[in-house]
Structures are given as structure tokens and as C-alpha cells.
Amino acid sequence: MAATDQDIVRIAVIEDDQAALDRVTSALAVDPGLVIASIARNVADGRKLIEAGGYDVMLCDLGLPDGSGITLIRQSAKLHPKSDVIVITIFAEQSKVLDSIKAGARGFLLKDDRFDQCAEGIREIRRGGSPISPSIARQLLKEFQPHEARQELSEPLSKRESEVLNLLARGFSFIEIGDLLKISRSTVATYVKNIYQKLEVNSRSEAVFEASSLGIIDMPHQGR
Amino acid sequence: MTTSALIAVLGTFVAAILAAVFWTVRQRRNLLQKISVTEEQNHALGERIEKTKARLLASENARRNLEVSNAVTMERDRIMREIHDGIGSGLVAALASAEKQGKESSTAVVALKGALADLKIAVDSLEPVEGNVATLLASLRYRLEPDLRKSGIAFDWKVDDVPSLPWLDAPNALHVLRIFQESIVNIVSHAEATIIRVECRVELSQSRPGVVVAVSDNGKGYDVTSKSGGHGTKNIKARAEALGAQLKLESEPNNGSRTTLWLPLIRGRSNV
Numbered sequence: 001m002a003a004t005d006q007d008i009v010r011i012a013v014i015e016d017d018q019a020a021l022d023r024v025t026s027a028l029a030v031d032p033g034l035v036i037a038s039i040a041r042n043v044a045d046g047r048k049l050i051e052a053g054g055y056d057v058m059l060c061d062l063g064l065p066d067g068s069g070i071t072l073i074r075q076s077a078k079l080h081p082k083s084d085v086i087v088i089t090i091f092a093e094q095s096k097v098l099d100s101i102k103a104g105a106r107g108f109l110l111k112d113d114r115f116d117q118c119a120e121g122i123r124e125i126r127r128g129g130s131p132i133s134p135s136i137a138r139q140l141l142k143e144f145q146p147h148e149a150r151q152e153l154s155e156p157l158s159k160r161e162s163e164v165l166n167l168l169a170r171g172f173s174f175i176e177i178g179d180l181l182k183i184s185r186s187t188v189a190t191y192v193k194n195i196y197q198k199l200e201v202n203s204r205s206e207a208v209f210e211a212s213s214l215g216i217i218d219m220p221h222q223g224r
Numbered sequence: 225m226t227t228s229a230l231i232a233v234l235g236t237f238v239a240a241i242l243a244a245v246f247w248t249v250r251q252r253r254n255l256l257q258k259i260s261v262t263e264e265q266n267h268a269l270g271e272r273i274e275k276t277k278a279r280l281l282a283s284e285n286a287r288r289n290l291e292v293s294n295a296v297t298m299e300r301d302r303i304m305r306e307i308h309d310g311i312g313s314g315l316v317a318a319l320a321s322a323e324k325q326g327k328e329s330s331t332a333v334v335a336l337k338g339a340l341a342d343l344k345i346a347v348d349s350l351e352p353v354e355g356n357v358a359t360l361l362a363s364l365r366y367r368l369e370p371d372l373r374k375s376g377i378a379f380d381w382k383v384d385d386v387p388s389l390p391w392l393d394a395p396n397a398l399h400v401l402r403i404f405q406e407s408i409v410n411i412v413s414h415a416e417a418t419i420i421r422v423e424c425r426v427e428l429s430q431s432r433p434g435v436v437v438a439v440s441d442n443g444k445g446y447d448v449t450s451k452s453g454g455h456g457t458k459n460i461k462a463r464a465e466a467l468g469a470q471l472k473l474e475s476e477p478n479n480g481s482r483t484t485l486w487l488p489l490i491r492g493r494s495n496v
Contacts, residue, residue, distance in 0.1 A: 169356070
């Protein structure tokens with residue numbers, strides 16, 4: 001396992017709402033190992049924060065006053081692939097969460113009445129697991145389905161990953177899925193993180209495929 | 225007149241008649257040919273018009289369907305944005321400040337939490353779940369379980385892989401969600417139960433295929449015949465009727481309760 005609960009985790013927060021910032025700060029106080037390293041309140045400052053680096057986890061709100069957090073997620077995933085990007089959202093709507101994951105996020109935290117438990121959520125993602133909701137699992141099953149109108153997925157799901165997604169879409173918990181498939185709870189969580197990674201890779205190669213078939217970019221020739 | 229001269233005159237005459245007859249016949253044949261060609265052409269044109277009409281109608285229908293589906297998606301996105309940036313953020317902020325005030329606002333905290341929970345379930349009904357009842361129940365578990373755990377209640381989850389119901393759109397999904405939200409909230413507040421079992425599987429009803437959902441508990445039960453409606457049964461019944469579903473409410477003293485909802489795979493015309 002890469003990280004233990006004793007490790008210091010440096011956290012960057014990108015959030016424009018002061019009340020939400022206050023809640024993050026007090027929620028993280030329960031775990032002395034979780035340290036807020038930097039804060040930005042808009043996309044412009046967020047870009048500088050990401051360029052400066054020096055964080056292990058970036059918590060990112062999507063609706064920022066000068067644009068969408070999605071661009072920041074993409075930038076952070078590119079510059080600091082070892083840092084985990086976590087989206088903070090009130091409802092975890094599937095369209096927003098899926099767009100974030102395609103951009104490189106590895107999880108989401110609900111910015112609601114249970115926000116005080118976000119320290120545990122961050123630790124879980126650092127340990128290699130990712131959260132998921134049933135409707136997101138259902139949508140992912142659809143995204144990974146073979147599709148006539150497009151090229152083969154560069155990263156299709158393994159049989160086990162499809163099984164895990166199907167059970168998640170039907171509401172089974174990580175522990176119950178572990179029991180049903182005779183694997184550990186943390187293995188189930190790791191499957192979800194792998195599935196998120198595959199979604200990111202596929203959406204990137206699909207974007208390249210679409211751009212090259214439209215003649216927007218040149219595909220590099222072999223041996224060049 | 226000599227014989228040879230007569231023959232020559234007659235010959236010329238016959239030749240002239242023959243030529244005239246021949247010419248007339250050819251003219252007629254040409255005319256007939258022309259008419260038949262025109263008829264063929266007319267027929268072909270007619271067919272082409274019919275085909276074009278059918279194609280136009282098909283593409284018009286496709287366009288209209290696309291328009292409807294786009295309008296539905298746009299409307300859903302609009303409502304989502306409205307809920308998220310407006311009511312949702314407002315409720316979360318109000319809840320945070322009410323919690324800061326401590327004991328004096330405890331009733332406000334309860335009310336705000338309830339409103340936020342209701343709103344989340346409404347948001348879930350708007351998510352595209354492909355008419356999958358199992359995923360709807362899963363969303364309900366996802367939203368309700370943290371509070372249930374605090375009350376010492378565990379789920380016994382028996383949800384099969386069921387086929388999608390093609391007619392289950394957002395308003396109908398909300399009916400299903402509210403029916404089981406209501407029954408689970410009833411169990412939490414009145415039943416003194418420790419386990420809520422949720423079952424979902426394919427089942428025939430009067431030889432019609434469908435999906436059955438049953439929520440049961442091991443609590444103290446309630447009087448099913450009571451007309452007080454204290455358990456929100458009136459609401460549940462109205463929603464089941466709107467769904468075109470079959471509802472069964474069962475309970476025995478000290479033997480738990482059971483809410484069963486059967487949903488048809490295909491909805492008849494009378495329900496549309």
C-alpha cells in the first residue's frame with residue numbers, strides 16, 4: 001500500500017464559497033496528517049496554484065466564478081499525475097462527475113451535511129480506492145459498451161471489472177461485493193479506481209480519434 | 225390508253241395508298257409508343273414521389289423525436305443547474321449556519337436536513353438510469369443508508385439484475401423513489417426494526433412480465449386497516465396508481481411489515 005494513515009497529505013483547495021472553505025478546514029482538522037497547503041478561489045489563481053505544485057491532493061469545486069473547474073482538473077492531471085484530484089459537489093450528478101473523471105479526477109466528495117466526514121474520504125482515495133454512486137456505475141456500464149459508430153475502446157473493461165460495476169449499479173456495498181466475488185473490500189475499491197483510469201484513457205484516445213478523422217490534427221506516422 | 229399505262233397508273237395509285245396506310249400505321253405505332261412511354265414515366269415519377277414522401281415523413285419523425293429528446297435533456301440540465309446553484313447551495317449554507325447556532329436551531333436543522341434529503345432524491349429521479357429499477361433502489365440506498373446506520377438499521381440487499389422498463393421516465397422514477405422513501409422513513413420512525421430487506425426480481429403477474437420490488441422489516445408492525453393514513457399510505461397508493469403498478473401493503477403485529485410493488489415491463493394503453 002502506497003500510503004498509511006500516518007502519512008502527511010498536502011492538500012490544495014480550489015473553492016470560491018467561503019462557507020464551504022470553512023467547512024473543509026474544520027472537517028480536515030480531525031486528522032492532523034491532512035494539511036491544507038494552498039487555496040485558490042477562481043480558475044485564474046487555480047492555474048498558478050497548479051503550476052506551483054507541492055500538493056498530494058487537490059480538492060476542486062466545478063462552478064468557479066471565472067469558469068469551470070474541469071480545465072484545472074485536466075491541467076493538474078497532466079502536470080502532477082501522482083496527485084489525486086477530488087471533485088467537491090453537492091449532489092454528485094453523473095454528468096458532472098463523469099466529465100471530471102474523464103478530465104483526470106479520481107473521486108468526488110459530497111459537499112453536503114456529511115461533509116464533516118471528508119477526511120476519511122480523502123484517506124480512502126489515497127489508499128487507492130475511489131468512491132462511486134449507483135447511477136454513475138450504471139452510466140459507466142453504458143460508456144464501456146461496444147459501440148458501432150466508434151473505433152474499438154483502447155481500454156475495455158475486464159470481466160471482473162464489469163461484474164463489479166454491475167453489482168455497484170444494483171446498490172451492493174464494497175463489503176457485500178467483496179463477499180460475493182470472494183475478494184477484499186479494498187480490492188473492490190481499487191477496481192473502481194482502475195475503471196476511472198480506463199475511462200480517462202478512452203475519452204482521451206476517442207478525442208484524438210475524432211480530431212484526426214476530422215483532419216484537425218495529424219496522427220504521428222510510425223518510425224518518425 | 226394502253227394496258228401498260230393503266231398498270232402504271234394503278235401501280236402508282238396502289239403504291240400511294242400503301243404508302244399512306246404504312247405511314248398512318250407507323251404514326252399510330254409511334255403515337256402508341258409515345259403514350260406508353262409517357263405512362264411508364266408517369267408511373268415511375270409517381271413511385272418516386274411516394275418514396276420521397278415516405279422518406280420525408282420518416283426524417284420528419286426522426287427530427288421530431290430528436291427534438292423531443294433534446295428538449296428533455298436540455299430541460300433536465302436546466303432544472304439540475306437551477307437546483308444545484310440555487311436551492312441546493314442555499315440549503316447547504318442554511319444548514320451550516322443553523323448547525324453553528326447550536327441547540328436553539330435544532331428543529332431547523334432537522335427540517336433543513338429533511339428538505340436536502342428530499343431534494344437529493346428528486347435529483348436522482350432526473351439522472352438517466354435507463355429505466356432500471358435496480359439502480360433507482362440503489363440510489364435510494366446510497367442516499368438513505370448513512371442515516372439508517374446511525375439509527376442502528378442495516379439493509380439486507382437482495383436486488384437481482386432486472387431488465388429496464390422502457391416507460392420509466394423521470395416523473396415515474398420519482399414515483400418509485402418516493403414510494404420506497406416513504407416506506408423506509410416509516411420503518412425508521414415507527415417500526416423499531418433492525419433490518420430492512422429490499423428485494424427486486426423479475427415476476428409474472430397474471431401472465432404479464434414485470435419487475436417486483438418488496439421492502440420488508442423485522443419491526444413491530446402496524447395496523448394495515450387503520451384509516452388514519454399516519455403512515456402516508458394514501459400517498460403511496462396514489463403514486464402506485466399513477467404508475468399503473470400493483471401495490472400490496474402487509475403487516476402483522478410483532479411480525480414486521482412488507483410493501484410490495486409490481487411494475488409491468490410494458491405499460492398498456494390505458495396507463496399512458
